[in-house]
Amino acid sequence: MADSTSFCFSFLGLCFSFLLIIQTLHAHIGVYDDYLRERELLAKQNLDKAYHPNPEEVLNHYNHHAARAMARFNSTRRSMKGKNKSDGPCEAPNPIDNCWRCDKDWKESRTKLADCALGFGRGTTGGKDGENYVVTDSSDDILDPKPGTLRYAVIQSRPLWITFKHSMVITPDQELLIMTNDKTIDGRGVRVHVAYGAGITIQFAKNIIIHNIRVHDTFPCDGGSIKDGESHVGIRTRSDGDGISVFGSTNIWLDHLSMFRCGDGLIDVIQASTAITISNCHFTDHNDVMLFGAHDNYDLDEKMQITVALNHFGKGLVQRMPRCRFGFIHVVNNDYTNWLMYAIGGSSHPTIISQGNRYSASSERVNKEVTKRDYAPQSEWKNWDWRSEGDLFTNGAFFVESGSASASKKFGSDKMIPYKPGEKAPLLTKNSGALNCVSGKPC
DSSP, X not given: OHHHHHHHHHHHHHHHHHHHHHHHHTTTBSXXXXXXXXXXXXXXXHXXXXXXXXXXXXXXXXXXXXXXHHXXXXXXXXXXXXXXXXXXXXXXXXTTXXXXXXXXXXXXXXXXGGGOOOGGGTXXXXXXXXXXXXXXXXXXOSXXXXXXXXXXXXXXXXXXXXXXXXXXXEOOSSOEEEOSSSEEEEOTTSOEEEESSOXXXXXXXXXXXXXXXXXXXXXXXXXXXXXXXXXXXXXXXXXXXXXXXXXXXXXXXXXXXXXEOOSSOSEEEESSOEEEEEESOEEESEEEOEEEOSOTTOXXXXXXXXXXXXXXXXXXXXXXXXXXXXXXEEEESOEEOOOSSOSEEEEXXXXXXXXXXXXXXXXXXXXXXXXXXOSSOHHHHTTSOEEEESXXXXXXXXXXXXXXXXXXXXXXXXXXXOOOOXXXXXXXXXXXXXXXXXXXXXX
16 A cells, blocks of 8 residues: 555656646746647747758858957057047947947947847847837736837737837836747837846747847746737746746847846746857846756757857856757857856757857855866766867866867868957957947947
């Protein structure tokens, strides 16, 4: 009898665990109806289309643009000799910012930004081909969003370039769900906060840009009925409180965001998401910063390809910058000025190429190692491709490499255009986070 009871409890526990996994795989979807099944099917088709069979070519493309941007910057600095800095040419050594920030007419030509993504998210154009939509109302009605609100904009099926009439704090009552394609959220020229409520979830969507906003102080919300399309209301379970969660989505570009103190991760990218660039962001005051891949047994994430570029990982951070499962992750020209546990971690054999970063360990008595591998003995992880090229290590920081010394080149030509060395990371990231752009002046 005791054995039978023990078996029943074990079986029930197994079933409960399975249900939890299913719920997690469905990303807080309470009722999986025909509309959501269709969205999921389209998302998996987008995964195959967005996956790059030669990721080394993407590294080359980024490094080529970085070299060109620095060449222009050095030329500009020479031309400014003897001039007042404020009267001189615009400075933009950053290869992404160099594409748009020196245009004083940026407000009239906002969609120029859509030509500027680099890395695996290159080609992401957001709402470039759509009309301009102006957010005038910071309120949030999850079942009947009002025209003029951000939630109303992101449920529209047509492409939209979303801007804001004035500075505002948007407090989502439940997850701000982006489940439609071809959207840009552009916060330039004002100060936009998504804070003190739920965060942003991009799910089963394609071609999304989120630019120049502040996301912070988010927390888990109970879920329930939420309108997530023009004619669809979904049932959601409790959310985690992530600042931004990317689930089953492709061609995503997150740029110039300021993020801190969110309920779970600052940015999570999971469940067959790929073709993603996270750039020019400023991260502070958080424990679990970024998670790429939610489960060690979800092998569709083998096609996950993410560029983490030109970000500043600042004060008060603990770990996961990022933590990776599966996939190919290019970590390039970031400035890591603090961590308490580790900077870059992972499991399930991700490929991680670290190029031109500055890793400065905390002055406190904490772990100086940049890297951390989980759930595998050294005999296994020694074959994972984790490589450091051109990185700068200060204050005792060190990176434990593994795998092939030619990992960054094994998918194509071995002629890499030089990325910018780690010494340049502070310069390249000095304007990270949300910018204070003024109309009529370079941003």
